[in-house]
Amino acid sequence: SQTIHQWPATLVQPVGSPLSLECTVEGTSNPNLYWYRQAAGRGLQLLFYSVGIGQISSEVPQNLSASRPQDRQFILSSKKLLLSDSGFYLCAWSPGGVNQETQYFGPGTRLLVL
Amino acid sequence: QKEVEQDPGPLSVPEGAIVSLNCTYSNSAFQYFMWYRQYSRKGPELLMYTYSSGNKEDGRFTAQVDKSSKYISLFIRDSQPSDSATYLCAMSSNTGNQFYFGTGTSLTVIP
Numbered sequence: 001s002q003t004i005h006q007w008p009a010t011l012v013q014p015v016g017s018p019l020s021l022e023c024t025v026e027g028t029s030n031p032n033l034y035w036y037r038q039a040a041g042r043g044l045q046l047l048f049y050s051v052g053i054g055q056i057s058s059e060v061p062q063n064l065s066a067s068r069p070q071d072r073q074f075i076l077s078s079k080k081l082l083l084s085d086s087g088f089y090l091c092a093w094s095p096g097g098v099n100q101e102t103q104y105f106g107p108g109t110r111l112l113v114l
Numbered sequence: 115q116k117e118v119e120q121d122p123g124p125l126s127v128p129e130g131a132i133v134s135l136n137c138t139y140s141n142s143a144f145q146y147f148m149w150y151r152q153y154s155r156k157g158p159e160l161l162m163y164t165y166s167s168g169n170k171e172d173g174r175f176t177a178q179v180d181k182s183s184k185y186i187s188l189f190i191r192d193s194q195p196s197d198s199a200t201y202l203c204a205m206s207s208n209t210g211n212q213f214y215f216g217t218g219t220s221l222t223v224i225p
Contacts, residue, residue, distance in 0.1 A: 105157040
């Protein structure tokens, strides 16, 4: 069966510090990978998605970036965090290919920027 | 207009009630429809997914899709306090790689 991991679970960072969140998927090959941010009481905002190694699509201009160094690894980064970067970050995967039937989420990382 | 509209609630029902959660959408290209349950401070958990129109049942949960009305529903029978969570609808099409989500409906089932 497939499993998706995210770490860390919780992170408190000062404004201006760098960020690195990691997501890995087990039990599948060539998945599509996604990063979302969920603000309190609001919906999911798609930040980045990737259909393959080194292929990243950005949905929202911001000071965040994403990388996919391996097939089942997706990393969200920032060089300098802003207060507005606080939120709940979710990684997700879906089977690669045309038919996007389902998407599966990781446990999330709660980020607080002070 | 948002791609997917979902009433945020909150919705509060007594234990044992039938719950109806709904979403509407505007893009007729959507073919796949999903419902997620999200407990506080956790990632969304896939409950059910359906393809095109029709009903799908899984235990106490029934998902219904009406493509002609661009309307989907999730029914929960014999609701339990453990069903208290936020429910998100989501949908996608055969083209592109994105999923489109409602903002979620907060449900509380009172013992």
